[in-house]
Amino acid sequence: xxxxxxxxxxxxxxxxxxxxxTCRPSGNIHNYLAWYQQxxxxxxxxxxxxxxxxxDGVPSRFSGSGSGTQYSLKINSLQPEDFGTYYCQHFWxxxxxxxxxxxxxIK
Amino acid sequence: EVQLQQSGPELEKxxxxxKISCKASGYSFTGYNMNWVKQSNGKSLEWIGNIDPYYxxxxxxxxxxxxxxxxxxxxxxxxxxxxxxxxSEDSAVYYCARxxxxxxxxxxxxxxxxVSS
Numbered sequence: 001x002x003x004x005x006x007x008x009x010x011x012x013x014x015x016x017x018x019x020x021x022t023c024r025p026s027g028n029i030h031n032y033l034a035w036y037q038q039x040x041x042x043x044x045x046x047x048x049x050x051x052x053x054x055x056d057g058v059p060s061r062f063s064g065s066g067s068g069t070q071y072s073l074k075i076n077s078l079q080p081e082d083f084g085t086y087y088c089q090h091f092w093x094x095x096x097x098x099x100x101x102x103x104x105x106i107k
Numbered sequence: 108e109v110q111l112q113q114s115g116p117e118l119e120k121x122x123x124x125x126k127i128s129c130k131a132s133g134y135s136f137t138g139y140n141m142n143w144v145k146q147s148n149g150k151s152l153e154w155i156g157n158i159d160p161y162y163x164x165x166x167x168x169x170x171x172x173x174x175x176x177x178x179x180x181x182x183x184x185x186x187x188x189x190x191x192x193x194x195s196e197d198s199a200v201y202y203c204a205r206x207x208x209x210x211x212x213x214x215x216x217x218x219x220x221x222v223s224s
Contacts, residue, residue: 001169034210043202043217044152049210087152091209095168096142098152 002027006088006099013078014107021073021102023088028068032091035064035073038101039084047086048073080106109133111203111215118221119193126189127218129203136184137161140206143177143188146217147199157206158186193222 003026013019023033031051036044046055048064051071061076075082083106088099114128129141142157156167158177165177174197176189190197201218204211 032209036211043214044204044211045214046207046210046212049208049212053208055210055212089152089154089211094154094166095156095170096154098144098154101151 001095002029002090002093002097004088004090004097004099006102008102009100010103010105012105012107015078015080017078018074018076019078019104020075021086021088021104023066023071023073023099025069025071025090025092027092029090029092031067033064033066033071034089034091035062036087036089037082037084038087044087075104078106082106109205109213111205111213113201113203113215113218116219116221118223120224121194121222123193123222124189124191125193125220126187127201127220129186129188129215131184131186131205134205136179137181141177141179141186142204142206142211143175143186144202144204144211145171145199146202147196155188155201160186190220193220195222198222 005024033051035048038044052064063074086102110132112130117125119125137160140157143155145153155171158165160179178187198221203215205213
């Protein structure tokens, strides 16, 4: 099984700042990577698929990058509504493992 | 509009089974795989498995192979997940989610399962 190591586990940032979350799969997942945002008490929502393609309606301040065994989600000009927990997930093989999550708090 | 409407919260005793549902609307049900995801007490997400509604074929995470059974009813565009031999470890929120382009693009609202004597 491919394991997904996500970092940091938590971070706190101010409105307007730029943050980056990293996901490292234990094997090459060939850009078959998705990012999700989950707010407290809500279902996860898709942000990015195929490592760098924004899902419909996702603001352009979000961007995904990476390849092979290292991927990142970058949020430019952080907004108050961006708080929540972010997860990566690979789609290369089954099981389609998730990362451990990154809890983003707005200062 | 794509919607996945899950059944309500469940309270079950240890050793029992539970079957939760996910009714799809707004798209061709048989055209997209349906996944099930577990989230225990605010922790991370675990992929349980998925089912192809057209052919009925399934793929399970080995961890859940003896715990979960995925089925569909094409006539009502509904996916089901049955969990058997429940223990406290099965207490969690369970989500159904549609496979889009190599991602889970639509999610149900979640079903809480509590296992307690």
